[in-house]
Amino acid sequence: MDGTERSRKSCAETDQAQQPMMELNGKDKSDSPSDRVTLKKEIGLLSACAIIIGNIIGSGIFISPKGVLEHAGSVGLSLIVWVCGGGICALGSMCYAELGVTIPKSGGDYSYVTEIFGGLVGFLLLWSAVLIMYPTTLAVIALTFSNYVLQPAFQNCVPPYLATRLLSTICILFLTWVNCSSVRWATRIQDVFTVAKLLALGLIIAVGLVQICRGHYDALRPSQAFEFTRDPSVGQIALAFLQASFAFSGWNFLNYVTEEVVEPRKNLPRAIYISIPLVTLVYTLTNIAYFSSMTPEELLASNAVAVTFGEKLLGVFSWVMPISVALSTFGGINGYLFTSSRLCFSGAREGHLPYLLAMIHLKNCTPIPALLVCCGATIVILCIGETHNLINYVSFINFLSYGVTIAGLLYYRWKRPNLLRPIKVSVLVPISYLVFWAVLLGFSLYSEPVVCGMGIYHHAHRGTRLLTISESTGRTSPDVSTGSWSV
Numbered sequence: 001m002d003g004t005e006r007s008r009k010s011c012a013e014t015d016q017a018q019q020p021m022m023e024l025n026g027k028d029k030s031d032s033p034s035d036r037v038t039l040k041k042e043i044g045l046l047s048a049c050a051i052i053i054g055n056i057i058g059s060g061i062f063i064s065p066k067g068v069l070e071h072a073g074s075v076g077l078s079l080i081v082w083v084c085g086g087g088i089c090a091l092g093s094m095c096y097a098e099l100g101v102t103i104p105k106s107g108g109d110y111s112y113v114t115e116i117f118g119g120l121v122g123f124l125l126l127w128s129a130v131l132i133m134y135p136t137t138l139a140v141i142a143l144t145f146s147n148y149v150l151q152p153a154f155q156n157c158v159p160p161y162l163a164t165r166l167l168s169t170i171c172i173l174f175l176t177w178v179n180c181s182s183v184r185w186a187t188r189i190q191d192v193f194t195v196a197k198l199l200a201l202g203l204i205i206a207v208g209l210v211q212i213c214r215g216h217y218d219a220l221r222p223s224q225a226f227e228f229t230r231d232p233s234v235g236q237i238a239l240a241f242l243q244a245s246f247a248f249s250g251w252n253f254l255n256y257v258t259e260e261v262v263e264p265r266k267n268l269p270r271a272i273y274i275s276i277p278l279v280t281l282v283y284t285l286t287n288i289a290y291f292s293s294m295t296p297e298e299l300l301a302s303n304a305v306a307v308t309f310g311e312k313l314l315g316v317f318s319w320v321m322p323i324s325v326a327l328s329t330f331g332g333i334n335g336y337l338f339t340s341s342r343l344c345f346s347g348a349r350e351g352h353l354p355y356l357l358a359m360i361h362l363k364n365c366t367p368i369p370a371l372l373v374c375c376g377a378t379i380v381i382l383c384i385g386e387t388h389n390l391i392n393y394v395s396f397i398n399f400l401s402y403g404v405t406i407a408g409l410l411y412y413r414w415k416r417p418n419l420l421r422p423i424k425v426s427v428l429v430p431i432s433y434l435v436f437w438a439v440l441l442g443f444s445l446y447s448e449p450v451v452c453g454m455g456i457y458h459h460a461h462r463g464t465r466l467l468t469i470s471e472s473t474g475r476t477s478p479d480v481s482t483g484s485w486s487v
Contacts, residue, residue: 043261047187048271050194051335052254056279057197058332059144060247062306062325065287067243069299071236075291076225078240082287085244086280089251091433093276094425095406097269100255101422102412104264107346108255108339109405114350116408116415125401126347133401134340135377136394137249138333142168142382145329148322151307165382172382175334176375179341180361180368183260186338193331200324201282204306207313208289219291229296238443242395247283249398250332251276256339256346265422337374344370396444403437406430 043051065078072078096108105111110129114122146167150159179186211217218224230236254271258264290305293312302308310321345367348358357370409430412419 041260041262042183043187043257043267045262045267045270047191048254048261048267049275050187050191051257051339052251052271052275053198053279054190054194054331055250055253055335055339056248056275057194057201057282057328058250058335059141059325059329060249061201061283061286062148062304062328063140063144064243064247065290065305066300066302068240069296071240071243073228073230073232073236074226075219075296076222077228077232077237079225079284079287081237081240081244082284083280085241085248086276086283088241088433088436089248089280090276091429091436092402092406093251093272095409095430095433096252096255097272098421098423098425099405099409100258100268101265102419104258105346106257106259106342108252108258108343109401110343111346111350112255112405113401113408114352116412117404119350119352121404122350123352125404126343126352128397129401130340130344130347130353130373131377133394133397134336134343134374135381138172138336138340138374138378139168139381140394141329141332141336142172142378145171145326145333148304148307148325148329151304151322152319168382169379171330171333172337172375172378175330175337176371178334179337179371180364180366182364183366186334189334190331190338193327193334197324197328197331198282200328201286203320203324204289204309205282205285207309208285208292211289211292211313217292219295220288234439235443235446238440241440242399242444245399246395248279249395250335250339251279252402253335253339256342260342269423337371340374341367341370344373396441399437399441403434403441406433406437 068081069075069078072081099112103112103115105115107114110122110126113125143164146164147159149167150163153159175189178189212220251272254261254268258268261267290299290309293309294302294305298308299305304322306321306325307318310318314320344353344357345360347353348355348370357367357373359369360366361368407430410427413427
């Protein structure tokens with residue numbers, strides 16, 4: 001056996017790369033060859049939890065509290081939004097757990113929507129995710145990383161525009177190299193920085209609890225917590241949920257790497273059920289800690305909530321906060337690169353993206369072309385300008401795709417009732433999520449028609465135009481199941 005064949009065998013996962021979908025009569029729907037070159041199964045339960053937690057806890061908890069409080073209008077209602085936001089994510093994650101073990105393909109929403117509704121809907125979702133959602137989110141996280149790293153050197157002013165972009169680009173390039181080199185390195189970084197970011201948030205929570213024990217919780221008293229700075233409206237509350245959803249984005253990312261999870265039918269739901277409640281608890285306690293040391297007015301006036309928190313309570317150790325936030329966002333960038341590249345890989349495998357993006361490095365078993373595309377798209381958005389104003393825009397598109405996917409769960413039950421489903425949630429779970437989804441998007445669109453309307457326009461009109469151009473060129477979906485890239 002020559003070296004190339006030996007490398008091919010080391011990457012192949014016989015009868016495990018893609019769990020076949022089975023009808024109840026036992027008929028195997030998979031006919032993939034046993035020597036197929038695929039991604040390795042290297043993600044255990046711990047790494048799976050780290051991927052979910054690492055993707056959720058990034059820059060959001062350091063950016064969104066201001067937006068949530070601004071739209072909610074009171075401390076008490078903002079805390080309710082955070083708790084309910086975690087509950088909604090839990091409902092969605094339960095639906096995704098069923099989809100993940102029923103359609104065991106990498107690619108998450110895209111793979112499920114393509115399987116259920118066909119190529120057109122899948123292409124629209126893929127296009128918006130690859131070119132808008134994930135690069136923009138990555139850019140926001142990278143800019144947060146560079147701002148917090150540079151802030152100690154520019155204490156009395158905002159860090160220079162060029163410096164933040166340069167540091168963000170270096171960070172993205174470095175993590176892209178790591179992800180291209182080894183899946184194991186990437187997951188180890190995710191594990192380490194997930195622990196680091198939990199320790200950072202643990203510090204904030206611990207200091208906040210000490211403040212509460214000392215009696216510094218005026219903003220949390222019931223008599224003051226529900227003092228509204230503005231008349232509450234359903235539209236503003238919907239926008240508060242949209243801001244919180246940015247902090248919770250990433251809860252479905254383990255579904256993008258299902259084919260690399262060891263025993264996905266067992267570890268996928270376990271990781272979801274462990275991670276979502278933990279993140280919700282951490283987020284709620286973190287916001288309580290913020291309000292133990294800052295008045296609502298101070299929080300709304302702060303451009304870096306964690307830094308303001310540290311300056312008020314940590315004294316000479318206030319430098320710990322910028323470093324802690326930098327660690328948190330560094331892990332978030334790594335997680336987003338890891339999962340978004342698998343979405344490109346899955347889209348190319350279905351023929352919706354160029355053949356090259358479905359290729360895997362023979363030695364490293366990593367989707368290098370897909371990683372480079374994700375890296376390049378993010379750097380382009382970094383160079384365009386500020387991306388913080390796009391949070392509502394990106395969150396709206398995210399929720400749009402979540403709703404379509406979960407609606408597909410109900411349709412798929414009707415379409416293929418005899419399909420084996422190792423996990424089957426109550427029908428009330430997806431229905432409850434979809435009711436909330438419809439109300440949230442409807443009132444968000446009413447409150448900010450331009451921002452949210454642009455999301456619908458780009459999601460549908462331009463995506464359909466790209467698909468029409470693709471079909472007019474006579475492209476057919478290539479068989480990339482055996483594609484590999486040797487260097």
